Amino acid sequence: MRPQVVFITSEMYPFSKTGGLGDVLGALPLTLHRMGIRTAVVTPFYGRLGSAEFGVHLAWSDCQVGYPWAPITADIFQANFHGMPVYFVHRSEYFDRRFYYNDHKGDYFDNAERFIFFNRAVMEFLKRLGPAPYILHAHDWQASLVPAYLNYWRQTDPFWQDTRSVMTIHNLAFQGRFSSRLFEGAGLPPQAWSMNGVEFYGDFNFLKGGISCADKITTVSPTYSREILTEEFGCGLEGVLRARQHKLHGILNGADYSIWNPGNNKFIPCNYGVNALKGKRNCKISLINELHLDPALKDKPILGFIGRLRRQKGVDLLIDILPQLLQQDVGVVVLGEGNLEKEARLQNMMEDYPGRLSTLVSYTEDLAHRIQAGCDIFLMPSTYEPCGLTQMYALRFGTPPVATAVGGLRDTIVPWPDKDATGFIFKEPTSKAFLDAVMQAVTVWKTTPDAWQAMVRRAMHQEFTWERSAAEYIELYRELGMQ
Numbered sequence: 001m002r003p004q005v006v007f008i009t010s011e012m013y014p015f016s017k018t019g020g021l022g023d024v025l026g027a028l029p030l031t032l033h034r035m036g037i038r039t040a041v042v043t044p045f046y047g048r049l050g051s052a053e054f055g056v057h058l059a060w061s062d063c064q065v066g067y068p069w070a071p072i073t074a075d076i077f078q079a080n081f082h083g084m085p086v087y088f089v090h091r092s093e094y095f096d097r098r099f100y101y102n103d104h105k106g107d108y109f110d111n112a113e114r115f116i117f118f119n120r121a122v123m124e125f126l127k128r129l130g131p132a133p134y135i136l137h138a139h140d141w142q143a144s145l146v147p148a149y150l151n152y153w154r155q156t157d158p159f160w161q162d163t164r165s166v167m168t169i170h171n172l173a174f175q176g177r178f179s180s181r182l183f184e185g186a187g188l189p190p191q192a193w194s195m196n197g198v199e200f201y202g203d204f205n206f207l208k209g210g211i212s213c214a215d216k217i218t219t220v221s222p223t224y225s226r227e228i229l230t231e232e233f234g235c236g237l238e239g240v241l242r243a244r245q246h247k248l249h250g251i252l253n254g255a256d257y258s259i260w261n262p263g264n265n266k267f268i269p270c271n272y273g274v275n276a277l278k279g280k281r282n283c284k285i286s287l288i289n290e291l292h293l294d295p296a297l298k299d300k301p302i303l304g305f306i307g308r309l310r311r312q313k314g315v316d317l318l319i320d321i322l323p324q325l326l327q328q329d330v331g332v333v334v335l336g337e338g339n340l341e342k343e344a345r346l347q348n349m350m351e352d353y354p355g356r357l358s359t360l361v362s363y364t365e366d367l368a369h370r371i372q373a374g375c376d377i378f379l380m381p382s383t384y385e386p387c388g389l390t391q392m393y394a395l396r397f398g399t400p401p402v403a404t405a406v407g408g409l410r411d412t413i414v415p416w417p418d419k420d421a422t423g424f425i426f427k428e429p430t431s432k433a434f435l436d437a438v439m440q441a442v443t444v445w446k447t448t449p450d451a452w453q454a455m456v457r458r459a460m461h462q463e464f465t466w467e468r469s470a471a472e473y474i475e476l477y478r479e480l481g482m483q
Contacts, residue, residue: 003133004038004482005029008122010100010115010142012043012086014053015079018100019308020253020389021140021170024220027256028473031466033084037474040133042122045077045088047096054079056088063128065120068187074121089121101142104340112178115206116186119145123153132159134482137166141176144210145186148198151213152189164480166473167214169207171386172228172235173312176206200236211240215480217248218473220387221408225250233384249476252411254466255392260369262397267369272398274460277453280373280398287374293331294355301445302331303438304375304399306368306390307382308338309361314381314404315342319349320431321438326353330442333371334359372397377441383429385409395422395459400452402437404429412464416444422459 011017013026029039049056059078064070077088089095094114102108123146126133138146147165154160183193183204193199198209211217219225227233229242241248262280263273269286272279285298293302303325307313318334319342326332334346334357346359360367372378378394380403387408391401395412401423403409415425426437445452474482 001038002131003040003129005032005040005135005137005477006126006133007039007041007137007139008119008143008146009041009043009139010118012041015043015049015086015088016046016100020220020387023256023389024170024253025139027254027466028470030082030084031254031470032473033082035467035470035474037470037477040085040087041081042087042089042125044095044118045075045090046100047092047098049088054081054086059087060125060128063121063125065117066124066187068185069117069120072117074117074125076121076125087125089118089125091117091121094118112176112182112204112206113185115142115176116145116182119143119149120187122146123149127159130159132163134162135164135166135477135480137168138210138214139168140170141174141207141210144176144206145188145198146210147214148188148192148209148212152192162481164215164482165213166216166218166476166480167210168218168220169211169228169386170220171312172207172219172233172237173384175200175208175235175237178204178206180204208237208240211237211244214247216476217241217244218476219248219250220253221411222250222252223410224384224386224407227384227407249472251469251472251476252408252464253387253389253392254469255389255396255464256466257396260372260393260396262373265369265373267366268373269370272373274398274457277398277456283370283373284376287333287370288331290370291333291358291360292355293333293358297331297356300329300331301376301442302333302374303377303379303442304333304335304371305379306335306363306371307380309336309342309346310338312383312385314379314383314429314434315339317381317429317431317434318379319345321435322349322353322357324435325438326356328439328442330356332357333375335363335367335371337361337363372399375399376445377402377438378423379438380404380409381426381429381434382406382409388412391423392462392464395462398456398460400424400441400455400459402426402434402441404434412462414458416440416455420458421455422462423455 011022060076270279270282385407
C-alpha cells in the first residue's frame, strides 16, 4: 500500500538523539500512525544506535545510491516501531562513529559527503520500496536535499510526479553550509546552483536548498516562524524565507506525555501528580542524596538547568549569574555537555560552592527526568529557542520555568504575575534580566507558598499534546494532495 508520509531525519528517539529533533521524530510520526496515517521514517544507522528492543534487521543490501555515487551502495535495515516501519541507511565509514555530527574538535570534515550520501540513499531506496509516497517530510539541514532532489527529479521522472515535500526547520542556525566544490558530488542539476537553489554567497547551503524547493515549509512554533523573517533571527536566510513566506507555517511541537509524565515514570523514585504533590518533595530529597547536595536544601529552592552548554541555550548567562545566585541560599543543578571551556568553568565553580552547585557533564534520559522531578524551578535562558521541549517537560513535572521571551518559550509559558501564570519570562537575553527573573521566582517560592503551589498545579495541567500538532500537519499534508 502506498505510504502517505515518509519522514527523513538524522535523529529519532529511542534509536538516536542529541536533543529535541530526536524527541520530535520519536513522537510525531508515531502519533500520525496511531491517527490512521500511513507513516514511515528513514534515518541513518549510527554506530551508537539504540536498537535491541525493536529487532532491527537487514532488509535490503547493496542498495544503489545512483550517479555520481556508483558503485557506492547502502544497506537498509528495518525495525517495527510500535507498528510503524523505520528504515535505517547504513554505511559504516559514514555513520559508525562515536558522535553523530562532531566531536570536541569540531564538525566532522566529511559531513557534507555523509549527508549527501544519506539523502541520495533515501531517494533511491524509496524508489525500490515503491510506490512513491504522497509526502516526503524532511527535517533540518541533514535531510534538506530531499526536497531539492524531488523538485528537480519529478520534472523528468514520472515516479515522483505526484509526490510533494515538507521542509521542517528545527533550528535555522544550523544550515549545512559547505564549499562550492562539493556541489558537483551532490548529483543535483546545474540549475540548482542559483540564488533560487542551493547557492548561498558562493557556498553550497543544504538548508537553503530545502527551503527554496519544498512545497511547504514549517517551523516548530508560531513565534519562531515570525522571528526567522527578521534579520535578528534569520541567520542570513531571512530574505529567502520572506520570499517564500506564503509557504511558511508555524506548528508548535508537542510533548510525549507517555514518557515525560511524573505520574507514570520509570526513571524517578516516586511518582506524583497534581493531587499528590508529596511525591515531588520525595523526588527532591532523593535528588539531594544522589548528587550529594547539602541536606538543608530540602527546605530551600533548587534550580535546574538541562541543555547543551552552548551560547544558544544561555549557558553564558547562567555562568554569569551563578556567583550572585548562589549567595541567595539556593541550590543549582546543571546537566549538559558541548563546550569544553564551559564544562570546565562549571565544574571548577563546584569547588567554590560545595553542596550547593552540582554540574554533571553528560546527558542521560534517566537523570534528566530525576532533575525535572527533583527541582523546584527550571532555568531556560535561551538566546533563541525555535520551540523547546524541555520547558514543556518542566511544566508537566511541576517545575515552573524561568525563560527568555523567544520562540516556543513565549508560546508555551504564561508569565507571572498573570492570574494564569505557569512560569516566569524575561525579555532581554542579558545577565541582569535573567537574574532579576530568577530572583522573582525564588522570592515567590519563599514568601508565598500557596501562590507557588497554585502555579505548580496550573503548570501541570498544561496540555501540549502531539495529537494537536499532528492534526495541523494532517491539514497541511491534505493541502498538498495527500489521500
